[in-house]
Amino acid sequence: MSTRVFIDGAAGTTxxxxxxxxxxxxxxELIVLDDVQRKSADARRDAYHAADFAVLCLPDDAAKEAxxxxxxxxVRIIDASSAHRVADGWTYGFPxxxxxxxxxxxxxxxxxxxYPSGFIALVAPLVRAGLLPADWPYTVNAVSGYSGGGKALIARFEEDRDIAFRAYGLGLGHKHVPEMQKLVGLSHPPLFAPAVVPAHRGMIVEVPVPLSAMPMAGSPEVLRLALVDFYTGSAVVTVRDDRPDELLLRGSMAPSDKLELWVFGAADGSQARLVARLDNLGKGASGAAVxxxxxxxGLPETAGLSL
Known part of the structure; x- marks a missing residue:
């Protein structure tokens, strides 16, 4: 007998x-509602009660209502919104x-x-290992393709081809910050500086670390090897050992459920840049849900993923 899955919000990007x-x-076996049923609370309730699993691809308030x-x-639920990321009774879905x-x-x-997927993947293992301090005021510089912003932002970028860069979250207090702080176990919320570029998908997340001010950190290579050890055996997360001169996001990027990590270091070891590259719609959303x-x-972890 097939496992029955209901995707609530299946018409959205995720x-x-x-x-x-x-x-x-x-x-x-997918439970699919037509356009009329998707607007009916009764039809959705029936779908939840008929399903083994449900995936919520909804705005935060709608996810709480769901x-x-x-x-x-x-039904066992996977919520792709940000409504429950630091809520009691919910397991954070980063295996x-x-x-x-x-x-x-x-x-x-x-x-x-x-964005938190990149930050947490880079910093959490190193804080756990005692190589990076939990009480440091970290900065997160990140850039994403526009598809993560929903239908309105997608339309804006695709209609106005003159947009080259969109910095946002300038009022600080972005909704991603609490999960970054909680999952890494930080004393201070990181300073999060996100931006969007005219690529449909893809994301680069960077955390600069002044190693000379972090006595326990060791060299950039020590940090890299610690990440290698942490992610040994993962088919999704790869710690790269190459040192490219640049990392690119291309407008033609194919869907991917991979997460790639780099540690770039200064020649004297005094500074490092921790960098993650992922597909905001892959490991950053839909791929993670799958x-x-x-x-x-109880199925193979990577079944159906693009790796």
Whole structure:
């Protein structure tokens, strides 16, 4: 018997990409609502009660309402919104960081944010290893393709080809910051500086670290090897050993569920740049949801992923 999956919000960017990954797979039976049913609370409630798993691809308030609709059912939920990322009773859906067993056993999983996926992947292992301090005021410089901004931002970039760079979150207090701080275990919220460029997908997240002011950090190579050790055996996260002169985001980037990490260091070892590259719609959203679904359903972790 196939596992029944309901994607609530399957018409949005994240939902469509999850649907593309799941549709060819015979392990799952997808519960699909038509345009009228998607607007009906009763139809959605029935779908939750009929499903084994549900993936929420909704705005935050709608995701909270969806959880209420699912009350009384046995459905296990993956929420791709930011509504529950630091909420009690929810497991953070980053198996490489929280453990695959935690995801496999969870009833409620909250998908990581795209930018936090890069930051947490870089910094959490190094803080855990005692190489980077938990009480440092970290800065996160990041740039993403415009598809992560939803339909309005996608339309804006595709209609106005003159936009070359969009810095945002200038009022600080971005909604991604709490999960970055909590999952890494930081004393201070990181200073988050996000931007969007005219590429449909792709993301680079960078954390500069002044190693000369961090006595326990060691050299950039020590940091890299610690990441290599942490992610040994992962089919999704790769710690690169090359040193390219530049990292590019191309407008023609194909969908990918990989997460690549680099440590670039100054010749004298006094500074380093920790860099993550990922697809904001892959490991940053839909790919992560499918990875979590696989684990929760007892299936191979990377089934259906583009690696």
């Amino acid at each position: 939902g469509l990409e999850i649907l593309e990954r799941l549709a060819p797979r015979n392990e799952f 959880v209420a609709l699912a009350e009384g059912s046995k 490489e960081i929280v453990g695959r067993e935690a995801i496999a056993d969870a009833v409620r999983v909250t998908n990581p944010g795209c 990875q979590n679904l696989n684990l929760m359903a």
